[in-house]
Amino acid sequence: MNAYQIPLGDLTELDRIALDKLAGRQDDMLARTISWSKINTGSWNADGLNAFAPMLAKAFAETDAVVELIPTALIEKVDAKGEMQGFQSGPMFRAVARPDAPNQIVMTGHYDTVFPKGTFTEVTDLGEGRWNGPGLTDMKGGICVMLEALKAFEAGPLKDQVGYTVVLSPDEETGNHASNDMIMAAAREAHIGLTFEPCMEDGSFSGARKGSAVWDIIFQGRSAHAGREPEKGRSALMAAADFALRIEALTDQREGTTFNIGSIDGGDAVNVVPALCVVRIGARAPDGASADWAQAQVDAALSEVLKRDGISAHTHGGFYRPPKPRNAAQNRLFDDVAKTAKALGLTLQFKDTGGVCEGNNVFAAGTPNIDTLGVRGGRIHSAEEFLIAESLSERAGLATLILHRIAEGRIDVKAIKSLMKT
Numbered sequence: 001m002n003a004y005q006i007p008l009g010d011l012t013e014l015d016r017i018a019l020d021k022l023a024g025r026q027d028d029m030l031a032r033t034i035s036w037s038k039i040n041t042g043s044w045n046a047d048g049l050n051a052f053a054p055m056l057a058k059a060f061a062e063t064d065a066v067v068e069l070i071p072t073a074l075i076e077k078v079d080a081k082g083e084m085q086g087f088q089s090g091p092m093f094r095a096v097a098r099p100d101a102p103n104q105i106v107m108t109g110h111y112d113t114v115f116p117k118g119t120f121t122e123v124t125d126l127g128e129g130r131w132n133g134p135g136l137t138d139m140k141g142g143i144c145v146m147l148e149a150l151k152a153f154e155a156g157p158l159k160d161q162v163g164y165t166v167v168l169s170p171d172e173e174t175g176n177h178a179s180n181d182m183i184m185a186a187a188r189e190a191h192i193g194l195t196f197e198p199c200m201e202d203g204s205f206s207g208a209r210k211g212s213a214v215w216d217i218i219f220q221g222r223s224a225h226a227g228r229e230p231e232k233g234r235s236a237l238m239a240a241a242d243f244a245l246r247i248e249a250l251t252d253q254r255e256g257t258t259f260n261i262g263s264i265d266g267g268d269a270v271n272v273v274p275a276l277c278v279v280r281i282g283a284r285a286p287d288g289a290s291a292d293w294a295q296a297q298v299d300a301a302l303s304e305v306l307k308r309d310g311i312s313a314h315t316h317g318g319f320y321r322p323p324k325p326r327n328a329a330q331n332r333l334f335d336d337v338a339k340t341a342k343a344l345g346l347t348l349q350f351k352d353t354g355g356v357c358e359g360n361n362v363f364a365a366g367t368p369n370i371d372t373l374g375v376r377g378g379r380i381h382s383a384e385e386f387l388i389a390e391s392l393s394e395r396a397g398l399a400t401l402i403l404h405r406i407a408e409g410r411i412d413v414k415a416i417k418s419l420m421k422t
């Protein structure tokens, strides 16, 4: 029986050799993940990001890939005064191997964390194989899983069948504003995407993901003394409040689409009509039509508010993570990966979520993907973030088996990608 006839859920001899090797890598994987966690790479800590990126480059030099650190464009933020501020993030990490191989994969992840410098630094052994530390699970452990899977795969005889581009971003937790173009460019060239965000605490994977939008809207009116000549004033704050109420009224108008007024900054002394107000709103939408609807509703609410005398507005933002609904391509890939996981005795479930990640962007580039191939753990984005250590070698095993099956043609990535068009 050749590889093509072996069910996806059965191990081959090559699988066994790789899994044995990975089991022996467990302690090294944990040590590396812990050492990476100890370096603060909060999304706004440029020094930390710049110090960490070369460590990634050194680690990935153990693969066949050509590694580059590419400077990113400034990230523009609207501050509370409505002014644009630029932030220079760390570099984009890119590693490319065998770009002419018949099967091409984009592998993505991020090396930033949500923890600002100095807020959460200790790595603690919680016992029973659990470790607490910043970014252990989201997602330095996931980067480690990706790296070990590539090394295990490249140690075998099938590597010429699969080429890959790894992109690791410095700004995923703030929306990939500096790295999205590079992620999209790499994703377009690939048949499928593998992203190493943590899976859910119970080991299940993300299925469909909603899309996510953020808008910063800067309202401008006219300042005046509120006691002496209030009639000359045009309150930007009242315009913002009007807008916020219109947005709030949209919730529940379309199933699965939600809005949130995140903040309103404006006003100062009570005897001054406020001339400036910045409103930040977020939205989530389950599919492309809902995202278009949400954008249209925001535009319509704004144009109503702009009928107020003396009020103008600037809008920044939109759907920075387009929805990633289930479709034929996603379902086929989920199915093949679930069958592959069976070979490891894992029963994978795919659960739909309102959470978003780079997998949304890879999908928007036209490339089907699985985005929770990283470690098991929980409480991410909190000081209780923990990693279940055994999942390092376990998930590296799963990713290696996926690579084997792609190389053997048992997971037909070209056929899966072609389903995106159906």
Ligand SMILES: [Zn+2]
Residues within 6 Å of the ligand: 110, 138, 139, 172, 197, 198
């Ligand atoms: Zn993450």
